Amino acid sequence: MATLDGSTIIGESILISGGLSGDEDLTVRGRVEGTVTLTKTLTVEPTGIVKAEVQVKNCVIAGVVVGNVTASESVELTKEGRMVGDISAPRVIIVDGASFRGRVDMGDLELPRGERPARPAARPALRAAARSAEAARREEKPRAEEKAAPAKPPAPPAAVGIGAVKRKVVVRRK
Amino acid sequence: MAAIEKAAAASRGAHTVIGSSIVIDGEISGDEDLVIQGTVKGKISLKESLFVEGSGVIEADIETANVEVSGQVTGNIAATEKVELKSDCKVVGDIRAPRILIADGATFKGNVDMEVKASKGK
Numbered sequence: 001m002a003t004l005d006g007s008t009i010i011g012e013s014i015l016i017s018g019g020l021s022g023d024e025d026l027t028v029r030g031r032v033e034g035t036v037t038l039t040k041t042l043t044v045e046p047t048g049i050v051k052a053e054v055q056v057k058n059c060v061i062a063g064v065v066v067g068n069v070t071a072s073e074s075v076e077l078t079k080e081g082r083m084v085g086d087i088s089a090p091r092v093i094i095v096d097g098a099s100f101r102g103r104v105d106m107g108d109l110e111l112p113r114g115e116r117p118a119r120p121a122a123r124p125a126l127r128a129a130a131r132s133a134e135a136a137r138r139e140e141k142p143r144a145e146e147k148a149a150p151a152k153p154p155a156p157p158a159a160v161g162i163g164a165v166k167r168k169v170v171v172r173r174k
Numbered sequence: 175m176a177a178i179e180k181a182a183a184a185s186r187g188a189h190t191v192i193g194s195s196i197v198i199d200g201e202i203s204g205d206e207d208l209v210i211q212g213t214v215k216g217k218i219s220l221k222e223s224l225f226v227e228g229s230g231v232i233e234a235d236i237e238t239a240n241v242e243v244s245g246q247v248t249g250n251i252a253a254t255e256k257v258e259l260k261s262d263c264k265v266v267g268d269i270r271a272p273r274i275l276i277a278d279g280a281t282f283k284g285n286v287d288m289e290v291k292a293s294k295g296k
Contacts (some may be wrong), residue, residue: 021196
């Protein structure tokens with residue numbers, strides 16, 4: 001029962017410390033410390049303790065895991081599972097009863113918000129409209145000022161400096 | 175025949191199996207039978223039996239009660255009971271155990287020490 005081909009089982013009394021890598025399913029009932037790198041599924045059974053940096057495709061935790069788990073597909077913490085560490089996987093399942101402390105990273109959640117590009121496209125249009133409106137207002141104001149400005153110099157001739165008076169005199173002569 | 179024996183040994187009481195695609199670089203210790211079909215580098219210390227199957231490759235020092243080798247072992251083997259080198263195995267290293275069996279067809283290079291001290295001086 002225990003020996004199906006293509007599956008690895010770490011028994012209850014076994015302690016592995018160091019690096020463990022492989023291309024098949026791994027079931028841990030004992031202890032593994034170090035690093036675990038698999039291209040398939042890591043199953044930590046209730047008696048299993050894994051203190052390692054884990055990189056796998058799928059991870060099912062019913063025992064204890066201390067360390068960061070990176071899975072290319074999913075990480076599942078069952079009701080008996082206890083974990084301390086960070087999880088990075090597109091699918092993370094934490095069942096009622098499981099205990100977990102750490103961060104969860106399911107990847108870029110912004111990707112599904114594909115509508116975003118549409119909004120910025122709409123906003124610039126609004127902004128542009130607003131800008132043009134503002135610009136129009138700004139243009140109007142300067143124009144008003146310009147209109148007001150030329151009217152001012154002739155108004156206070158008395159306050160103008162001596163040079164200006166000379167010029168005015170020249171103008172008057174012409 | 176050897177293959178049948180191997181399969182029987184593997185399925186009998188073994189709780190721990192290191193599959194053929196698994197590579198372990200480090201230490202393995204425990205109190206139960208261990209079947210190795212994959213690769214182990216480092217050190218193995220068990221209180222029970224170690225089975226190195228045909229596909230198993232070990233580059234490690236081994237300390238156990240019993241060892242059955244059908245695969246490749248590079249390293250020293252110290253057993254408190256028995257070491258059995260099956261046919262088609264390749265072993266390089268020293269063997270120390272009270273009982274050592276080398277089958278016809280086995281390849282072995284190293285020293286053999288069958289002194290009873292081996293079992294006493296655990």
